[in-house]
Amino acid sequence: MNSDRLVAMALDQGRGILRLAPNWVPRSFCIPGRRLKLHPDDYYALGADRGGIDERWFASTTPADNGPGTPPDEGLSYIVMEDGDTVHRVLLRDAVSARGRDIIGPRLMDAYGRWPMFAKFFDNMGPLPHHLHQRAEDAARVSQQAKPEAYYFPVQLNNHGGDFPFTFFGLQPGTTREDVIACLRNWNRGDNKITNLSRAYRLEPGTGWDVPAGVLHAPGSLCTYEPQAASDVFAMFQSLVNDVPLAYDMLVKDVPPDRHHDLDYIVDMLDWELNVDPDFVQHRFMRPRPVRPEDAMREEGVIDRWVAYRSPEFSAKETTILPGRSVTLRDAACYGLILLQGHGTLGVWDIAAPTMIRFGQLTDDEFFVTEEAARAGVQVTNPSRTDPIVMLRHFGPGNPDLDFA
Numbered sequence: 001m002n003s004d005r006l007v008a009m010a011l012d013q014g015r016g017i018l019r020l021a022p023n024w025v026p027r028s029f030c031i032p033g034r035r036l037k038l039h040p041d042d043y044y045a046l047g048a049d050r051g052g053i054d055e056r057w058f059a060s061t062t063p064a065d066n067g068p069g070t071p072p073d074e075g076l077s078y079i080v081m082e083d084g085d086t087v088h089r090v091l092l093r094d095a096v097s098a099r100g101r102d103i104i105g106p107r108l109m110d111a112y113g114r115w116p117m118f119a120k121f122f123d124n125m126g127p128l129p130h131h132l133h134q135r136a137e138d139a140a141r142v143s144q145q146a147k148p149e150a151y152y153f154p155v156q157l158n159n160h161g162g163d164f165p166f167t168f169f170g171l172q173p174g175t176t177r178e179d180v181i182a183c184l185r186n187w188n189r190g191d192n193k194i195t196n197l198s199r200a201y202r203l204e205p206g207t208g209w210d211v212p213a214g215v216l217h218a219p220g221s222l223c224t225y226e227p228q229a230a231s232d233v234f235a236m237f238q239s240l241v242n243d244v245p246l247a248y249d250m251l252v253k254d255v256p257p258d259r260h261h262d263l264d265y266i267v268d269m270l271d272w273e274l275n276v277d278p279d280f281v282q283h284r285f286m287r288p289r290p291v292r293p294e295d296a297m298r299e300e301g302v303i304d305r306w307v308a309y310r311s312p313e314f315s316a317k318e319t320t321i322l323p324g325r326s327v328t329l330r331d332a333a334c335y336g337l338i339l340l341q342g343h344g345t346l347g348v349w350d351i352a353a354p355t356m357i358r359f360g361q362l363t364d365d366e367f368f369v370t371e372e373a374a375r376a377g378v379q380v381t382n383p384s385r386t387d388p389i390v391m392l393r394h395f396g397p398g399n400p401d402l403d404f405a
Contacts (some may be wrong), residue, residue, distance in 0.1 A: 010081040011102065016373030017347045018103075021078045021089065022357060025055040025064045025120075029246065032269040033123040035157050035223040037357050040339050045359035053359075059336025059368050059394060060118035061093035065253075067230040075232070077118075080362060092368065104334050105371030108396050115312040116230050119336060119394040121157065123223040127164040129238035130134075130194050130218040138269045139213075139233050142254045149228035150286070150308035151219070152165055152208035152316065156340040156390065161203070162221025163242075168198040168351040169217050169284065170275040178272070181263045184237070187248055191240040200279070208286040210310035214271030225338075227308050227316040227394045235269060236348040254263070286310060288318060296310070301382075302324025306402070307392070315399045321389040331374040332400040335393045336363055339365040342389035344382045347373070351389075 010018055024038070028051035031041045036056055041053045045205075050069065057064070058077050064075030077092040092115070101107035107118065133147035151167075171180070175197045183194040195218060203222045211217050213229075216237060236250040246398050252260040259265040277283060288305035290297065301322045308316035321344070323325055343352040352364045369378055382389045395402075 003090045003094050004098050006081055006090045007079070007099050009083070009088075010079050010090070010095070011099070011370070013081055013348075014367075015348050016370040016376075017349060017378065018079045018092070018095075018368040018370070019081075019324050019349060019364075020059065020092065020365065020368055021080050022361070022363055023057045023075065023077045024053045024055045024359065025075050026051040026066070027055065028066070029244075029250070031125040032053045033125045033162050033223055035123050035159070035220060036121055037354055039358050041354055042359035046305050054123050056121045058119040058338050058366060059092065059115070060120075060230075061091075061096060061115045062118055062230040062232060079368075087362070089290070095330055102372070103368070103370050104396065107371075107398070108334070111142060112397075114230070115396065117228060117394065117396050118230055119225065119227040119316065119338070119392070121223060121225055121338075122219070123157075123359060124219070124221055125162050126221055126242045127166070127254055128219045129236045129241045129250070130168055130198060130216050130268060131234050131236040131238070132216050133213050133231070134233050134235065134269055135213040135271060139231065139254065141256050142233070144233040144254055145229060145231040146213040147229050147231035148213045148311050148313050149211050149226055150208060150311060150314070150316070151211065152225045152307040152318070152392070153203055153205045153222045154225055154318075154340055154392065155205045157223040158205045164202045164221045166200040167203055167209070167218060167220040168195050168200045169211075170199070170215055170277065170280050171197050172199055173276045173278045175276055177267050179293045180237075180267050184251070184263050184266065187239045187251070189243070192238065194238050199280075206288070210284045210286060210308070212271065212274055212311070212369075214269065215274050216270065225307075225316070225392055227314045229313045235266070243313075284310070291317070298322070300327060302329070304329075309402060313397050315402045317393045319391050319393055321380050321382045323382055323384050323386055323388055326379060328377040328379050329374075330377040331369075331395075333395050334369060334371040334374055335395045336368045337366070337391050337393045340390040340392060342382060342384060342387045344384070344389050347378050356361045
Protein backbone atom coordinates (compact mmCIF):
# COMPACT_ATOMS: atom_id res chain seq x y z
CA MET A 1 0.00 0.00 0.00
CA ASN A 2 1.50 3.38 -0.97
CA SER A 3 2.15 6.04 1.63
CA ASP A 4 -0.44 8.52 0.33
CA ARG A 5 -3.15 5.89 0.70
CA LEU A 6 -1.91 5.03 4.19
CA VAL A 7 -2.02 8.67 5.26
CA ALA A 8 -5.57 9.04 3.95
CA MET A 9 -6.65 5.87 5.77
CA ALA A 10 -4.95 6.98 9.00
CA LEU A 11 -6.67 10.36 8.91
CA ASP A 12 -10.01 8.66 8.27
CA GLN A 13 -9.49 5.95 10.91
CA GLY A 14 -8.62 8.46 13.62
CA ARG A 15 -11.06 11.14 12.40
CA GLY A 16 -8.23 13.63 12.30
CA ILE A 17 -6.26 12.19 15.24
CA LEU A 18 -3.15 10.21 14.32
CA ARG A 19 -1.72 7.51 16.57
CA LEU A 20 2.09 7.58 16.86
CA ALA A 21 4.57 4.84 17.76
CA PRO A 22 7.16 5.29 20.55
CA ASN A 23 10.30 6.92 19.16
CA TRP A 24 13.44 6.08 21.17
CA VAL A 25 16.76 7.91 20.79
CA PRO A 26 20.13 6.97 22.37
CA ARG A 27 22.96 9.34 23.26
CA SER A 28 26.47 7.95 23.47
CA PHE A 29 27.60 10.61 25.98
CA CYS A 30 24.77 10.06 28.50
CA ILE A 31 23.78 7.55 31.19
CA PRO A 32 20.02 6.83 31.19
CA GLY A 33 18.09 7.91 34.27
CA ARG A 34 15.64 4.99 33.72
CA ARG A 35 12.44 7.02 34.17
CA LEU A 36 11.12 6.65 30.60
CA LYS A 37 9.03 3.55 31.49
CA LEU A 38 11.25 1.47 29.19
CA HIS A 39 11.85 -2.10 30.32
CA PRO A 40 15.10 -2.39 32.34
CA ASP A 41 16.54 -4.82 29.79
CA ASP A 42 15.94 -2.43 26.88
CA TYR A 43 17.89 0.73 27.69
CA TYR A 44 20.72 -0.56 25.49
CA ALA A 45 18.45 -2.21 22.91
CA LEU A 46 20.19 -0.30 20.10
CA GLY A 47 23.61 -1.59 21.20
CA ALA A 48 25.99 -0.46 23.90
CA ASP A 49 28.17 1.12 21.22
CA ARG A 50 25.30 3.49 20.33
CA GLY A 51 24.79 4.49 23.94
CA GLY A 52 21.89 4.12 26.33
CA ILE A 53 18.37 5.20 25.42
CA ASP A 54 17.76 8.35 27.42
CA GLU A 55 15.33 10.19 25.14
CA ARG A 56 11.87 9.63 23.69
CA TRP A 57 10.89 12.03 20.90
CA PHE A 58 7.32 13.13 20.16
CA ALA A 59 5.68 14.30 16.94
CA SER A 60 9.10 14.49 15.33
CA THR A 61 9.86 15.09 11.67
CA THR A 62 13.50 15.80 12.57
CA PRO A 63 16.16 13.04 12.37
CA ALA A 64 18.52 12.63 15.31
CA ASP A 65 22.05 13.80 14.55
CA ASN A 66 23.94 11.03 16.35
CA GLY A 67 26.95 10.69 14.07
CA PRO A 68 28.24 7.61 12.22
CA GLY A 69 26.08 4.50 12.51
CA THR A 70 22.84 6.41 13.05
CA PRO A 71 19.89 4.85 11.16
CA PRO A 72 18.27 7.31 8.73
CA ASP A 73 14.94 7.21 10.58
CA GLU A 74 16.33 7.64 14.12
CA GLY A 75 14.35 10.39 15.82
CA LEU A 76 11.54 10.34 13.24
CA SER A 77 8.00 9.61 14.43
CA TYR A 78 5.87 6.98 12.72
CA ILE A 79 2.10 7.08 12.33
CA VAL A 80 0.62 3.64 12.95
CA MET A 81 -2.56 2.53 11.21
CA GLU A 82 -4.33 -0.78 11.79
CA ASP A 83 -6.02 -2.57 8.91
CA GLY A 84 -7.54 -5.69 10.39
CA ASP A 85 -4.66 -7.69 11.85
CA THR A 86 -2.10 -5.72 9.85
CA VAL A 87 -0.32 -2.70 11.32
CA HIS A 88 0.99 -0.20 8.77
CA ARG A 89 3.49 2.57 9.47
CA VAL A 90 4.25 5.79 7.66
CA LEU A 91 6.60 8.57 8.72
CA LEU A 92 4.90 11.67 10.11
CA ARG A 93 7.42 13.64 8.03
CA ASP A 94 6.16 12.00 4.82
CA ALA A 95 2.55 12.45 5.84
CA VAL A 96 3.07 16.19 6.40
CA SER A 97 4.88 16.43 3.06
CA ALA A 98 1.95 14.76 1.29
CA ARG A 99 -1.01 16.17 3.24
CA GLY A 100 0.41 19.06 5.24
CA ARG A 101 -2.57 21.38 4.95
CA ASP A 102 -4.83 18.60 6.25
CA ILE A 103 -2.50 17.76 9.16
CA ILE A 104 -0.76 20.89 10.43
CA GLY A 105 -3.12 23.35 8.73
CA PRO A 106 -2.70 26.05 6.05
CA ARG A 107 -1.10 28.61 8.40
CA LEU A 108 1.92 26.50 9.34
CA MET A 109 2.21 24.71 6.00
CA ASP A 110 2.23 27.97 4.02
CA ALA A 111 4.75 29.60 6.39
CA TYR A 112 7.13 26.67 6.93
CA GLY A 113 6.32 23.88 4.48
CA ARG A 114 6.88 21.39 7.32
CA TRP A 115 6.06 20.69 10.98
CA PRO A 116 8.60 23.06 12.58
CA MET A 117 8.85 21.70 16.13
CA PHE A 118 8.90 18.52 18.15
CA ALA A 119 9.05 17.58 21.83
CA LYS A 120 10.93 14.98 23.82
CA PHE A 121 11.58 13.49 27.21
CA PHE A 122 15.25 13.49 28.07
CA ASP A 123 16.20 11.42 31.06
CA ASN A 124 19.78 11.43 32.34
CA MET A 125 21.17 10.07 35.58
CA GLY A 126 23.66 12.94 35.77
CA PRO A 127 24.02 16.43 34.31
CA LEU A 128 24.65 17.20 30.65
CA PRO A 129 27.61 19.35 29.54
CA HIS A 130 27.32 23.13 29.44
CA HIS A 131 26.33 23.74 25.83
CA LEU A 132 24.35 25.92 23.47
CA HIS A 133 22.15 25.50 20.42
CA GLN A 134 23.10 27.77 17.56
CA ARG A 135 21.10 30.79 16.55
CA ALA A 136 19.66 31.05 13.04
CA GLU A 137 22.63 32.54 11.19
CA ASP A 138 25.18 30.24 12.84
CA ALA A 139 23.01 27.18 12.24
CA ALA A 140 22.48 28.19 8.60
CA ARG A 141 26.24 28.09 8.01
CA VAL A 142 26.10 24.32 8.53
CA SER A 143 22.74 23.87 6.75
CA GLN A 144 20.83 23.57 10.03
CA GLN A 145 18.02 25.38 11.83
CA ALA A 146 18.18 27.33 15.07
CA LYS A 147 17.05 25.48 18.17
CA PRO A 148 15.30 27.40 20.94
CA GLU A 149 13.82 25.04 23.53
CA ALA A 150 12.00 24.92 26.85
CA TYR A 151 11.97 22.58 29.85
CA TYR A 152 9.19 21.29 32.06
CA PHE A 153 9.70 18.71 34.80
CA PRO A 154 6.60 16.46 35.07
CA VAL A 155 5.97 15.23 38.59
CA GLN A 156 4.78 11.86 37.24
CA LEU A 157 8.28 11.09 35.88
CA ASN A 158 10.38 12.44 38.73
CA ASN A 159 10.02 10.08 41.68
CA HIS A 160 13.77 10.61 42.12
CA GLY A 161 15.98 13.52 41.12
CA GLY A 162 18.98 11.66 39.71
CA ASP A 163 22.52 12.54 40.66
CA PHE A 164 22.48 16.31 40.08
CA PRO A 165 19.03 18.01 39.99
CA PHE A 166 20.53 21.43 39.26
CA THR A 167 21.00 23.22 35.93
CA PHE A 168 23.65 25.77 35.08
CA PHE A 169 22.21 28.57 32.93
CA GLY A 170 24.11 31.29 31.10
CA LEU A 171 27.14 33.13 32.47
CA GLN A 172 27.58 35.26 35.55
CA PRO A 173 27.23 39.01 34.92
CA GLY A 174 30.68 40.45 34.40
CA THR A 175 31.99 37.39 32.53
CA THR A 176 34.11 38.40 29.52
CA ARG A 177 34.78 36.85 26.14
CA GLU A 178 38.37 36.28 27.24
CA ASP A 179 37.13 34.26 30.25
CA VAL A 180 35.23 31.88 27.96
CA ILE A 181 38.06 31.64 25.43
CA ALA A 182 40.46 30.74 28.22
CA CYS A 183 38.22 27.81 29.17
CA LEU A 184 38.07 26.59 25.58
CA ARG A 185 41.87 26.76 25.30
CA ASN A 186 42.03 24.36 28.26
CA TRP A 187 39.85 21.72 26.55
CA ASN A 188 42.43 18.93 26.72
CA ARG A 189 43.52 19.62 30.30
CA GLY A 190 40.61 17.79 31.89
CA ASP A 191 37.92 20.03 33.37
CA ASN A 192 38.01 23.35 31.54
CA LYS A 193 35.97 24.81 34.44
CA ILE A 194 33.50 26.72 32.30
CA THR A 195 30.75 26.15 34.86
CA ASN A 196 32.82 28.30 37.25
CA LEU A 197 31.62 31.17 35.05
CA SER A 198 27.97 30.15 35.36
CA ARG A 199 25.30 29.80 38.03
CA ALA A 200 23.35 26.64 38.97
CA TYR A 201 19.66 26.59 39.90
CA ARG A 202 17.89 23.79 41.79
CA LEU A 203 15.22 22.18 39.60
CA GLU A 204 11.68 21.93 40.92
CA PRO A 205 9.21 19.33 39.57
CA GLY A 206 6.11 21.02 38.18
CA THR A 207 8.03 24.07 36.89
CA GLY A 208 10.12 24.88 33.83
CA TRP A 209 12.54 27.15 32.01
CA ASP A 210 12.78 28.88 28.64
CA VAL A 211 16.11 28.41 26.82
CA PRO A 212 16.57 30.57 23.71
CA ALA A 213 19.13 29.65 21.06
CA GLY A 214 22.60 30.95 21.90
CA VAL A 215 22.19 30.49 25.69
CA LEU A 216 24.58 28.17 27.52
CA HIS A 217 22.93 25.56 29.72
CA ALA A 218 23.95 22.33 31.45
CA PRO A 219 20.69 20.44 32.05
CA GLY A 220 20.35 18.72 35.39
CA SER A 221 19.22 15.19 36.17
CA LEU A 222 15.44 15.52 36.38
CA CYS A 223 13.46 13.74 33.67
CA THR A 224 12.56 16.64 31.41
CA TYR A 225 9.83 17.38 28.90
CA GLU A 226 11.37 19.55 26.20
CA PRO A 227 9.32 21.25 23.48
CA GLN A 228 11.69 22.77 20.92
CA ALA A 229 12.20 23.96 17.39
CA ALA A 230 12.76 21.17 14.86
CA SER A 231 16.55 20.90 14.99
CA ASP A 232 19.28 18.78 16.62
CA VAL A 233 22.09 21.34 16.40
CA PHE A 234 24.45 21.94 19.36
CA ALA A 235 27.93 22.88 20.56
CA MET A 236 29.29 21.50 23.86
CA PHE A 237 31.39 24.06 25.77
CA GLN A 238 32.28 21.84 28.75
CA SER A 239 35.16 19.39 28.39
CA LEU A 240 34.57 17.09 31.39
CA VAL A 241 31.28 15.95 32.96
CA ASN A 242 31.03 13.45 35.82
CA ASP A 243 34.74 12.79 35.35
CA VAL A 244 34.12 11.71 31.74
CA PRO A 245 36.00 13.74 29.10
CA LEU A 246 34.26 14.97 25.95
CA ALA A 247 35.98 14.98 22.58
CA TYR A 248 36.66 18.39 21.05
CA ASP A 249 34.45 17.20 18.19
CA MET A 250 31.44 17.75 20.47
CA LEU A 251 32.27 21.46 20.59
CA VAL A 252 32.57 21.86 16.83
CA LYS A 253 29.98 19.33 15.59
CA ASP A 254 27.95 22.15 14.04
CA VAL A 255 30.74 24.63 13.31
CA PRO A 256 32.06 25.15 9.74
CA PRO A 257 35.22 23.04 9.25
CA ASP A 258 37.43 26.06 8.59
CA ARG A 259 36.34 27.54 11.97
CA HIS A 260 36.97 24.50 14.19
CA HIS A 261 39.93 26.19 15.92
CA ASP A 262 38.70 29.76 15.63
CA LEU A 263 37.78 30.40 19.27
CA ASP A 264 36.58 33.92 18.50
CA TYR A 265 34.06 32.50 16.02
CA ILE A 266 32.94 29.86 18.52
CA VAL A 267 32.43 32.39 21.31
CA ASP A 268 30.53 34.63 18.87
CA MET A 269 27.85 31.91 18.76
CA LEU A 270 26.83 33.02 22.26
CA ASP A 271 23.93 35.43 22.64
CA TRP A 272 25.91 37.55 25.05
CA GLU A 273 23.07 39.74 26.27
CA LEU A 274 20.90 36.76 27.23
CA ASN A 275 23.77 34.80 28.81
CA VAL A 276 24.79 37.54 31.25
CA ASP A 277 21.26 38.82 31.94
CA PRO A 278 21.21 39.76 35.66
CA ASP A 279 17.44 39.06 35.67
CA PHE A 280 17.77 35.63 34.06
CA VAL A 281 15.32 33.96 36.48
CA GLN A 282 12.68 36.64 36.00
CA HIS A 283 12.92 36.36 32.21
CA ARG A 284 13.40 32.59 31.75
CA PHE A 285 11.80 30.69 34.68
CA MET A 286 8.26 29.40 34.12
CA ARG A 287 5.62 28.31 36.58
CA PRO A 288 2.47 26.83 34.99
CA ARG A 289 -0.13 29.45 34.06
CA PRO A 290 -3.83 28.50 33.94
CA VAL A 291 -5.49 29.02 30.57
CA ARG A 292 -8.59 30.30 32.39
CA PRO A 293 -9.56 30.72 36.06
CA GLU A 294 -9.03 27.34 37.72
CA ASP A 295 -12.32 27.31 39.63
CA ALA A 296 -14.23 27.68 36.37
CA MET A 297 -12.19 24.96 34.72
CA ARG A 298 -12.71 22.55 37.61
CA GLU A 299 -16.45 23.00 37.26
CA GLU A 300 -16.08 21.82 33.67
CA GLY A 301 -13.90 18.86 34.67
CA VAL A 302 -10.60 20.04 33.20
CA ILE A 303 -7.49 21.90 34.36
CA ASP A 304 -5.51 23.34 31.43
CA ARG A 305 -2.21 25.11 32.13
CA TRP A 306 0.48 26.58 29.92
CA VAL A 307 3.86 25.10 30.82
CA ALA A 308 5.90 26.57 27.90
CA TYR A 309 4.85 30.05 26.88
CA ARG A 310 7.83 32.39 26.50
CA SER A 311 9.04 31.37 23.02
CA PRO A 312 7.31 32.38 19.77
CA GLU A 313 8.57 29.13 18.17
CA PHE A 314 6.42 26.69 20.19
CA SER A 315 4.20 26.37 23.24
CA ALA A 316 2.96 23.56 25.45
CA LYS A 317 0.19 22.78 27.93
CA GLU A 318 -0.33 20.31 30.73
CA THR A 319 -3.98 19.24 30.52
CA THR A 320 -5.76 17.30 33.27
CA ILE A 321 -9.17 15.64 32.90
CA LEU A 322 -10.66 15.06 36.34
CA PRO A 323 -11.94 11.59 37.35
CA GLY A 324 -15.35 10.65 36.02
CA ARG A 325 -15.57 13.61 33.64
CA SER A 326 -15.89 14.04 29.89
CA VAL A 327 -14.73 17.28 28.28
CA THR A 328 -14.20 18.68 24.81
CA LEU A 329 -10.80 20.27 24.17
CA ARG A 330 -10.91 23.01 21.53
CA ASP A 331 -7.71 24.58 20.25
CA ALA A 332 -6.91 26.91 17.37
CA ALA A 333 -3.86 24.92 16.26
CA CYS A 334 -2.71 21.34 15.73
CA TYR A 335 -0.66 19.61 18.40
CA GLY A 336 1.10 16.46 19.46
CA LEU A 337 0.36 14.92 22.83
CA ILE A 338 1.84 12.40 25.23
CA LEU A 339 -0.17 10.85 28.06
CA LEU A 340 1.44 10.96 31.51
CA GLN A 341 -1.24 9.43 33.68
CA GLY A 342 -4.61 7.70 33.50
CA HIS A 343 -6.73 5.99 30.86
CA GLY A 344 -9.89 6.69 28.89
CA THR A 345 -10.77 7.81 25.38
CA LEU A 346 -9.52 10.56 23.07
CA GLY A 347 -11.96 10.97 20.21
CA VAL A 348 -12.27 7.48 18.67
CA TRP A 349 -9.11 6.21 20.37
CA ASP A 350 -8.64 4.30 23.60
CA ILE A 351 -5.79 5.89 25.54
CA ALA A 352 -3.71 4.59 28.45
CA ALA A 353 -0.49 5.64 30.14
CA PRO A 354 1.69 2.50 30.22
CA THR A 355 3.51 1.31 33.31
CA MET A 356 6.32 -0.31 31.29
CA ILE A 357 7.19 -0.43 27.59
CA ARG A 358 9.28 -2.99 25.73
CA PHE A 359 11.49 -1.65 22.95
CA GLY A 360 9.52 -1.97 19.69
CA GLN A 361 6.16 -2.27 21.47
CA LEU A 362 3.26 -0.06 20.38
CA THR A 363 1.45 2.01 22.99
CA ASP A 364 -1.76 4.03 23.30
CA ASP A 365 -0.18 7.11 24.85
CA GLU A 366 0.98 9.31 21.94
CA PHE A 367 -1.10 11.05 19.27
CA PHE A 368 -1.11 13.97 16.84
CA VAL A 369 -4.28 16.06 16.57
CA THR A 370 -4.73 17.78 13.20
CA GLU A 371 -5.71 21.42 13.03
CA GLU A 372 -9.21 20.63 11.76
CA ALA A 373 -9.83 18.17 14.59
CA ALA A 374 -8.39 20.57 17.17
CA ARG A 375 -10.66 23.38 16.01
CA ALA A 376 -13.73 21.14 15.89
CA GLY A 377 -12.99 19.87 19.39
CA VAL A 378 -11.67 16.58 20.76
CA GLN A 379 -13.76 14.77 23.35
CA VAL A 380 -11.74 13.22 26.17
CA THR A 381 -13.51 10.91 28.61
CA ASN A 382 -12.07 9.74 31.92
CA PRO A 383 -13.97 6.67 33.23
CA SER A 384 -11.90 6.34 36.41
CA ARG A 385 -13.43 7.20 39.74
CA THR A 386 -10.05 8.10 41.23
CA ASP A 387 -7.30 8.67 38.65
CA PRO A 388 -7.01 11.85 36.57
CA ILE A 389 -5.96 11.81 32.93
CA VAL A 390 -2.88 14.01 32.56
CA MET A 391 -1.35 14.82 29.18
CA LEU A 392 1.26 17.18 27.77
CA ARG A 393 0.35 18.92 24.50
CA HIS A 394 2.95 20.57 22.24
CA PHE A 395 2.06 23.25 19.67
CA GLY A 396 3.97 24.88 16.82
CA PRO A 397 4.96 28.52 16.25
CA GLY A 398 2.55 31.40 16.60
CA ASN A 399 -0.16 29.55 18.54
CA PRO A 400 -3.26 31.79 18.20
CA ASP A 401 -4.45 30.74 21.67
CA LEU A 402 -1.28 32.01 23.37
CA ASP A 403 -2.26 35.58 24.19
CA PHE A 404 0.51 36.46 26.62
CA ALA A 405 4.31 36.09 26.80
